[in-house]
Amino acid sequence: MVEILIIIGVVVLVGLFVAMAYNRLVAGKNQVENGWSQIDVQLKRRHDLIPNLVEVAKDYMDYEQETLQQVIAARQGAVTASKSGDRAGQIQAEGMLGAALGKFFALAEDYPDLKANENVASLMEELSGTENKIAFSRQFYNDSVLAQNTRVESFPSNIIANMFRFARHPYFEVPEEEKAPVKVDLR
Amino acid sequence: MASDAEIPTPPAAGLRRTDFFAAIRANRRRTTLLCLGLILLGGLLGYVIGLAFEVFTANDPDVALQNGLRVQSTGGLLAGGFMIVFGTLWTLVALFLGDKIVLGLAGAKEVTADEEQRLHNVVEEMAIAAGLPKPRVYVIETPALNAFATGLKPEKAAIGVTRGLLQTLDRDELQGVIGHEMGHIANDDIVYMTAVGVIVGMVVLIADIGLRSMRFMSFGGRSRSSSSSSKGGGAAAIVMLVILLVFLVLAPIAAKLLQMAISREREYLADATGVKFTRNPLGLIGALRKIEGSDIRFEGAPKAIQHLFIANPFKKFGEKAGAMFATHPAVSQRIERLQNLG
Numbered sequence: 220m221v222e223i224l225i226i227i228g229v230v231v232l233v234g235l236f237v238a239m240a241y242n243r244l245v246a247g248k249n250q251v252e253n254g255w256s257q258i259d260v261q262l263k264r265r266h267d268l269i270p271n272l273v274e275v276a277k278d279y280m281d282y283e284q285e286t287l288q289q290v291i292a293a294r295q296g297a298v299t300a301s302k303s304g305d306r307a308g309q310i311q312a313e314g315m316l317g318a319a320l321g322k323f324f325a326l327a328e329d330y331p332d333l334k335a336n337e338n339v340a341s342l343m344e345e346l347s348g349t350e351n352k353i354a355f356s357r358q359f360y361n362d363s364v365l366a367q368n369t370r371v372e373s374f375p376s377n378i379i380a381n382m383f384r385f386a387r388h389p390y391f392e393v394p395e396e397e398k399a400p401v402k403v404d405l406r
Numbered sequence: 407m408a409s410d411a412e413i414p415t416p417p418a419a420g421l422r423r424t425d426f427f428a429a430i431r432a433n434r435r436r437t438t439l440l441c442l443g444l445i446l447l448g449g450l451l452g453y454v455i456g457l458a459f460e461v462f463t464a465n466d467p468d469v470a471l472q473n474g475l476r477v478q479s480t481g482g483l484l485a486g487g488f489m490i491v492f493g494t495l496w497t498l499v500a501l502f503l504g505d506k507i508v509l510g511l512a513g514a515k516e517v518t519a520d521e522e523q524r525l526h527n528v529v530e531e532m533a534i535a536a537g538l539p540k541p542r543v544y545v546i547e548t549p550a551l552n553a554f555a556t557g558l559k560p561e562k563a564a565i566g567v568t569r570g571l572l573q574t575l576d577r578d579e580l581q582g583v584i585g586h587e588m589g590h591i592a593n594d595d596i597v598y599m600t601a602v603g604v605i606v607g608m609v610v611l612i613a614d615i616g617l618r619s620m621r622f623m624s625f626g627g628r629s630r631s632s633s634s635s636s637k638g639g640g641a642a643a644i645v646m647l648v649i650l651l652v653f654l655v656l657a658p659i660a661a662k663l664l665q666m667a668i669s670r671e672r673e674y675l676a677d678a679t680g681v682k683f684t685r686n687p688l689g690l691i692g693a694l695r696k697i698e699g700s701d702i703r704f705e706g707a708p709k710a711i712q713h714l715f716i717a718n719p720f721k722k723f724g725e726k727a728g729a730m731f732a733t734h735p736a737v738s739q740r741i742e743r744l745q746n747l748g
Binding site for chain 2: 250253254257261348351352355356358359363
């Protein structure tokens with residue numbers, strides 16, 4: 220009689236543990252997804268701001284057509300990647316867009332006329348603000364990924380993770396060229 | 407299942423917990439337990455007072471005391487029950503109305519993104535870093551340097567800064583302060599400190615009433631027990647008196663000390679959480695230095711909510727004097743801890 224009770228007790232405890240570990244994994248995964256959609260919002264905002272900027276810049280920056288083309292191409296690549304659902308690919312494409320934009324901002328310094336244009340000034344300010352927000356949302360996403368990956372890999376939650384097929388997530392890495400001023404002082 | 411991405415070095419060693427929703431849930435659990443404990447303390451205080459009332463007015467004080475110690479004193483149970491109900495109601499009222507009262511008291515005005523673009527951008531960035539909804543933004547028109555956060559849930563949160571703060575701090579320092587306030591919201595400190603404040607206030611109030619009544623009662627009680635003169639009557643009354651005195655004097659002090667210690671610990675925690683958001687301890691360090699160094703007094707800062715501000719708006723607390731009763735830790739201590747985080 221006692222043995223049966225002990226066995227039942229153990230089964231209940233194990234069941235509780237599995238349930239708790241599973242719930243934590245679910246919550247962690249949802250936080251990663253939430254983090255990703257936050258980045259997505261900012262990335263899309265960046266996509267939307269670029270065409271206007273390039274249109275106006277074309278008139279001022281005659282000799283920089285190559286850079287402008289790179290920006291347009293990178294933006295197109297990023298938009299395509301975002302529709303494909305391949306997250307790792309999207310991260311890479313956005314990294315390239317960031318690098319191209321960095322080059323554009325650096326070059327824009329040599330064209331005071333361009334920066335004096337009101338539309339351009341306001342667009343560039345919006346872009347700078349968006350860069351800050353991308354940086355912070357990327358930070359939150361990476362934090363969430365770190366926490367979830369740790370859960371998926373550590374013992375004993377890795378057993379539950381394997382059972383229910385919880386995956387590791389990719390980090391949102393910053394390619395070297397983009398590491399130039401990420402946080403911009405707006406005033 | 408495996409990804410090929412290399413694992414980058416984890417963010418600042420020692421800042422591991424990033425799951426704020428789980429942390430908030432855990433904090434709520436702790437808050438509930440703490441509040442239950444404090445309500446029970448209040449109930450116990452009420453019980454002791456009710457019992458004392460009985461003992462002092464009983465025909466047979468000895469028996470009354472014995473009953474009391476066996477938790478059978480009707481007077482005690484009534485008073486204790488009353489305290490528990492009263493305490494719970496007061497807490498609920500404070501929690502639900504607290505928001506509006508606080509914002510009104512501090513003289514804060516809500517500002518739109520057009521009016522204060524940089525402030526709104528900074529608040530939005532911190533909300534993104536915390537993974538929480540963006541709080542409402544308020545400004546208090548005073549040259550003093552201070553900031554506060556309020557709101558029961560992240561969805562209903564609000565952050566306020568003074569005009570002086572906006573004018574004196576640079577963007578990184580402002581972000582450090584907003585990060586700290588966002589930390590309070592993320593750690594659910596507002597609910598916690600409000601509940602603690604209400605219950606401690608109640609304990610202090612009842613103890614005060616108890617002490618006053620005692621002075622009034624001791625004359626009547628003594629003459630009554632000497633006239634009914636059972637042998638142990640005098641002794642029981644004295645024992646009860648001693649127990650009562652100890653509770654009435656010690657309970658409020660203990661409650662206050664506890665509240666202050668909790669408040670200081672939450673401030674350190676909010677500092678650390680803020681840095682977790684900004685990844686830049688220098689911003690908050692610079693801001694704390696400027697706030698500490700400012701002599702401008704915060705006119706009309708309401709005493710009731712001083713603990714909700716980033717720095718105590720009333721006095722400059724040195725490291726020694728009054729440290730146990732300080733709502734905020736000394737700035738030098740806070741800066742030292744922040745430098746260790748960097």
